[in-house]
Amino acid sequence: MQVFKATLAYDGTDYAGFQRQSNARSVQQVLEEALVPIEGGEVTVTGAGRTDSGVHALGQVASFSLTSAIDPSELLGALNAVLPEDVRVLNVEHAAQGFNARFSARSKVYRYRIFNARVISPFERRYALHISRSINLQQMKQAAAALEGEHDFATFQAAGGNVRTTVRTVTRSEWHERPLEGGGRLLIYEIAGTGFLKYMVRNIVGTLIEVADGRRSPGSMPELLASRRRGSAGPTAQPHGLYLVRVDYDTAAPVSFS
């Protein structure tokens, strides 16, 4: 068996997330279906991050094993030829035996996009959250920076989350802005870390928007983290502004070309 590592981009609009669901179309499903004719049998694909329903990916990573000795570049072409247009394989490479896109992942980067203008561009309606009111970016920046470091993020975990520990390390949590051609600006949140809890990024963004609106103090993050109560944080921001940007792995791992 040869292990493969594939990097994917997808428009999550029409998917119930990455992970296979019994009653709705998932990215995992279309990917596994695309692999069947290549492998001549069932293939199970593991994704680095689950991504919720409607969430997009610029650099999701998936791993799978094939008995077929196909060349990675050929595999990329064969997959893109049969996959729906809203899922694209950007890269395929051989991976070491034992490589698992989920468990071998060292860190991930997510991005959240807010279209801050009077009227949202029709080209962004599926790809950014629209906020027409004035936003205090400085206050959002201040609050976001307070999330960097190792913290217990239980406050930002969806109710019903069930993990061993809710302590995670966030290595970067920052906002950037870009002026828009037609007026207004695009606000871009980037958060990088070793792991993320269920709905964590969207719950953080929903809370930071309350800071931007003056409904919550930019200095209140340490106290909010300490509360460990989901009810103390803001609402879950809508999925269509969120992107899984990148997943990083140890580059030291030897790659087998057997």
Next chain:
Amino acid sequence: MQVFKATLAYDGTDYAGFQRQSNARSVQQVLEEALVPIEGGEVTVTGAGRTDSGVHALGQVASFSLTSAIDPSELLGALNAVLPEDVRVLNVEHAAQGFNARFSARSKVYRYRIFNARVISPFERRYALHISRSINLQQMKQAAAALEGEHDFATFQAAGGNVRTTVRTVTRSEWHERPLEGGGRLLIYEIAGTGFLKYMVRNIVGTLIEVADGRRSPGSMPELLASRRRGSAGPTAQPHGLYLVRVDYDTAAPVSFS
């Protein structure tokens, strides 16, 4: 009657162009339908440019007259509340009596986007032409520059075009590039002029792509223009890369607030 000037953006993917068609949905139709409840009767909308089926707009301009004394800002809100999400009104203002979005237009800017990378981003599949092969941008720039000035553009007019004169003035014809996050680059063509013939921009782009591929010399544009034969030029580039960016009017015209 009060004359209004509205600036629109639309995702042209699901429209048979701006102009009303008997058998397909057009932007004009959805705009006129949105105006009916506001006016309490039929309204005819005139667009600055027709835009072909599948072509997008960032700043199309439309004019229409209403008997209703509605405030422009209120009208903007009322229209966006009922229009489909892929058509947005970006601005509404009063215009002078006699203002006509089409006949009062002094110049227009169009843009054509090419996604030049191995695999197209799923987020750009409806919004840029995908070319995976290597492109000689310098040669496209040289050929594009030769189109600036007053020329007879009959070579680039769709067969069956029926206008008084095919002489037009192009004030700008240039390519820009932007690196893409995932590798590759976005090639952006901008052309500004006093008027455009049917399919002219797409026929120019189809021809410039042949220059980029080395199938046509970058110095061949003067001769090609002189031929006045559509058959000598390249194919019509696909509509989904094209945008009507802006329409300019004389700012000196007095605006009536009657």
